[in-house]
Amino acid sequence: MSKTMLHDLIPRPLRVVATGKRLPVGVLRTIYVPSELRRHGDELISSFHYFGNVLRPVDTESADIILALDGTLAAEGWKIGIGSAAIQLCGGSPAGVFYAVTAMKQLLALGYARGSETAFLDGGTIEDKPRFAWRGLMLDSVRHFQSKDKIKEVIRLIADWRLNVFHWHLTDSQGLRLPFTRVPVSADPCYTRADLAEIAAAAAEHHVRIVPELDMPGHSNALLCHFPQYACDPAHPGAEFCLGNPEARAFLKTLLDEMMEFFPDSPIIHLGGDEADMTSWSNCPKCRAALQHAGLSQMRELENQFMNEMTRSVIAGGRRPMVWCTEAVHPADTLVQAWQSILEIHRTHPHGNQMVNSVHYSCYFDYPADSTEPRLAWMPELPEESVYQSFEPFAETLDRLCGTEACLWTEIVPEWRVLPKVAARLAAFAETAWIQPEDKDWHDFQRRKKQLEAVGYGNLLQA
Ligand SMILES: [Zn+2]
Known part of the structure; x- marks a missing residue:
């Protein structure tokens, strides 16, 4: 037939x-x-x-x-x-x-x-x-801020393509988007508690879970500008929290506790943990003393110990911690998100942490889809076909893989380009996250996509 x-x-x-x-x-x-x-x-x-x-x-x-x-x-x-x-x-x-x-x-x-x-x-x-229980989109609301209404539009759009996780990057060196009571109000735009509640309600209506992220110990210049005493060198706070200052750890735990209050329905809390630079730690007497006191030899091990303390604090709050994959080893109940290679977690976590795929060459939506799109010099192209084709997990990682998540970092994506950037490759990503690998067929996908475009399905979604 x-x-x-x-x-x-x-x-x-x-x-x-x-x-x-x-x-x-x-x-x-x-x-x-x-x-x-x-x-x-x-x-x-x-x-x-x-x-x-x-x-x-x-x-x-x-x-x-x-x-x-x-x-x-x-x-x-x-x-x-x-x-x-x-x-x-x-x-x-x-x-x-x-x-x-x-x-x-x-x-x-x-x-x-x-x-x-x-x-x-x-x-x-x-x-x-x-196929996968975890079908996500990460949005960076720091490098460029998006209004509450734009966030709700993004959530509605991803839900229409049957994604069920909205991973929300809310702190970074360029700003803070959460209304922490301990942080002085600044000129930066920030979501209010009422905004967060409204967004959480919209997400729940669409069966989307919010995974809020407070990135640490790196990517933290914005926080450290307000609290330079928690940096290794208060005169030059940089982007890393001091690992050797117990007050810095206590401070971050109070922020985590408050973030869990902001998101009472989020079972998973993301702690970032990526791309921390070790220079300030190596030059810091407090960090060096903490290293010695802990009987460790590498600053990365001290960072690992710091992250483990933070993940325990999330567990004590009744939630599950999640981190970006680094060389650090995390307790088994920590979810780990791969962004460099899917095998990296397998290597660094031989004891079976569950993981989410966000490997950049198939998931980073900030990369240009073709040569017409704005890009930073180092960015490779990520055409729709690569989003569709290039993610296929290795067999040995399958039983630990919860799913896959596209990421939109917004260094060069202002608010008005967020929806077009997401929408252009979302159908391809959604099919990859939803269907069985043996059912994938790029040419048939293209046929169906053109068919739906031709009958105005995109306009129906915006209605
Ligand atoms: Zn230090």
């Missing part, structure tokens, strides 16, 4: 069985939504409304469209059944139902392509579930 619109979805579903029949969308008049799925029902109703079809909510399961939970499906799994006059959307959890609704939006865009008079849906069944 020739392909149907059920074969045009992104991410490509696991199983599609087409009946060869068609359902004229105009016959769909009523919808039944159980109360716990109300939000997702409302989203589906507005998508139909976008195309001019007004659905009437009813209290009977004999409605034309039904949303339901189905305990036989995987938690994020979903199923759509399109009969001759009715549609069922099921999920293993509310998240699964939400993903069925996202798929339905694509089907509606395809079905309404010629107008509402002739709009139809191909009949059949689609059954799907994700």
